[in-house]
């Protein structure tokens with residue numbers, strides 16, 4: 001343990017940001033052997049790291065030098081949520097992704113998303129209202145192959161929550177049941193919704209869920225399911241569900257189309273391609289704190305299957321994972337090994353507005369956990385880190401960072417298993433903090449306090465990646481390009 005501690009102390013002492021940022025942004029975006037100007041941003045921890053806002057800011061920068069841009073999403077659904085500011089207006093987006101606000105962007109909701117039609121219509125209308133427009137600013141396409149996530153899935157998830165522990169932390173948006181339909185080989189897709197045979201397809205689906213739910217002792221029609229906006233509603237009869245989905249179909253039909261050829265052509269062109277993944281590596285069912293994980297692929301490798309072989313992570317020029325600088329937030333039922341004193345956690349929660357954008361739940365705030373983050377960066381093969389919330393630091397409170405776990409007197413690493421993690425004890429180093437107010441709004445690395453620079457270098461070096469961007473406040477322009 002002492003060896004590990006002195007290793008990390010040396011990493012901190014050696015921390016030299018200038019050595020880490022030896023390449024310009026242009027060089028990073030055109031690495032030899034990669035598809036130039038192709039970037040993917042993922043959550044590097046447990047979600048809500050600010051990747052939507054980061055993707056939005058990168059997209060708007062790229063659009064200053066390129067005529068257009070493709071913005072691709074490939075996983076998750078209405079469980080995601082992030083707030084972006086556009087012309088002083090705050091907009092909460094879920095399934096749409098930040099690119100929809102950009103005029104010269106094409107936004108594609110990809111094949112492996114699970115989309116809730118009525119929530120999607122609500123979201124589109126929110127954008128119209130916030131921007132005072134009748135058309136989405138971006139060219140907007142929904143892959144006809146994308147999966148549907150319906151009220152039946154939400155109802156079944158509610159039933160599972162009442163019966164089991166594994167789904168206790170779920171957002172209630174029906175994500176796992178919708179993906180389970182894919183594994184069972186009977187999913188409904190956007191092209192089913194758009195087709196003339198939608199009533200028959202929905203009927204078959206409704207009856208299956210009616211039977212599943214009645215087998216668990218509940219009545220599908222009577223279950224309340226959440227909506228993105230407003231109070232939960234009862235699923236109701238098949239006829240009521242058909243009416244609701246048919247209304248949504250009218251709004252969405254113009255966006256539903258095949259996207260494969262378009263994406264293939266764009267990948268072969270020099271148009272920048274920007275991917276905003278949803279959720280985070282620590283929520284991926286393979287790598288996260290199982291069982292409180294989501295059902296989609298939250299890593300770069302999911303892009304290849306969603307795009308049917310087009311977007312290959314080995315060819316992306318930037319593969320950046322986003323983390324919060326001085327702490328990690330989590331919303332769900334998982335119990336993390338690095339709990340924080342609640343007084344400090346409360347202060348951070350209020351200063352950084354750590355409340356879920358989708359559910360409004362207060363997020364748990366824990367210390368930065370390098371064993372977990374190093375594992376997640378390794379398995380995802382992330383090459384860059386985006387560090388957000390650098391302004392959340394208090395000069396009188398040293399920053400505690402977990403550098404290892406201890407189990408039965410031995411040093412051990414992270415494993416994606418809640419039962420295992422319940423047994424480990426965190427080992428910390430304490431690092432000098434800075435005054436967050438001195439960081440707020442800064443746009444250049446050398447304007448940062450020395451301690452903040454050294455800390456960024458420490459985190460990047462500990463994770464074995466280059467810093468790509470740092471955010472110093474909630475606004476789009478409050479960023480530092482590295």
Ligand code: IMP
Pocket residue numbers: 046047048079080081169170171172173174175176278279283292293294295331332333334
């Ligand atoms: P599900 O995705 O609704 O199945 O939820 C599974 C787990 O992932 C729960 O602990 C959720 O709180 C968490 N989760 C899902 N989406 C997000 C997100 O966008 N941010 C943070 N946590 C999320």
